[in-house]
């Protein structure tokens with residue numbers, strides 16, 4: 001038996017010898033003048049070296065706790081990699097490498113090896129499926145729509161000299177786009193540790209913030225001119241920090257994933273473009289959506305559209321943009337001023353995705369549709385106001401820059417939030433026009449209570465609503481949200497604001 005075994009090893013060594021002669025197979029001519037290097041068996045060298053220095057690296061003399069992984073041969077050296085194992089199962093992430101030069105000398109050992117005194121015994125072992133369920137529970141991703149894949153492996157974690165049998169479960173989640181590395185006790189199912197492997201990167205970029213008409217306080221010299229650059233427009237660019245990037249160099253991150261034809265990329269996460277460049281709209285969409293989602297979370301809501309939304313800027317030549325409840329993605333058009341050059345328009349569209357997230361099938365009824373458009377305008381107008389401080393130019397107006405190409409008012413507005421339309425006499429039967437009834441009530445709440453309180457009341461109220469909810473239902477839900485969040489302290493003003501729009505809160 002022993003003889004056969006030795007013979008077997010001898011044969012494999014011979015094979016390894018034949019395979020580890022990379023220089024002998026070099027292209028003729030390229031290495032013709034270089035001295036021929038004697039082939040070496042790097043793994044044998046590494047094995048021998050570790051055995052001779054076993055005590056230095058706290059290894060058993062026979063290396064029984066190491067499993068060979070790979071030998072990488074390069075022209076300069078070979079690299080032999082081992083995995084620490086216990087009874088054939090990995091000690092997770094613990095490896096050793098030995099660097100062997102072309103002369104067959106071990107130059108360097110890098111070791112993660114962790115010695116241990118005992119192996120914890122389990123009464124019973126949970127199944128890989130049970131370990132996966134536990135891991136999903138621990139990361140809050142038990143809902144299937146929130147995670148896309150999971151892998152699980154049995155092995156060991158060593159803590160305080162004790163080897164703990166465990167499962168490593170790696171889960172990719174969609175909302176947000178994280179990758180969790182979790183370790184679950186294979187006996188008790190208890191969480192040993194977890195770590196998010198996605199490291200977010202911070203970048204910089206240039207944007208209109210919110211749009212050039214608002215920041216210049218006039219339309220003077222600002223014209224679309226078929227997407228051309230101009231000094232006046234370039235002067236309105238603001239440098240901003242881009243948060244939550246995934247570090248790939250693309251505009252992909254925690255709350256937005258840009259998927260546009262420009263394929264905007266920067267190895268250094270530096271995204272400085274002027275508006276004539278299609279990548280400019282990509283930066284606009286990324287920055288403003290990320291900022292809006294962070295604002296929503298700052299109000300205490302971590303479950304409203306908390307995902308990385310796919311955005312296609314310059315995705316249609318129409319002067320229109322849309323949210324698709326089927327794909328859950330946003331598309332911005334290039335007709336007139338590119339829609340994604342105006343943060344008011346970006347916020348409006350993001351508003352649709354927020355409502356779809358809070359109330360699936362939102363806006364089946366005419367009044368529901370009008371509440372949808374009104375909320376988008378509210379979100380856009382209050383965002384613009386927050387960015388321009390106490391500036392009265394552009395108050396109660398949304399999309400000043402987008403509207404330059406079709407409005408002659410000063411400032412130009414996609415729509416206004418102070419048209420004093422009253423329900424039902426001003427009902428027009430068109431969702432955007434009728435949305436002005438709704439947006440004004442919400443906007444007046446922001447003037448009365450401040451943006452944060454009004455936005456909290458409105459977002460909280462959405463959860464009460466149904467796809468066919470009416471204006472009256474919407475106003476009642478806002479009043480109810482005030483009772484839940486603020487003990488009804490804004491009740492009288494809420495009644496008055498909505499009564500002025502012809503809408504009862506009772």
Ligand SMILES: [Zn+2]
Pocket residue numbers: 348349352372373376
């Ligand atoms: Zn809309």
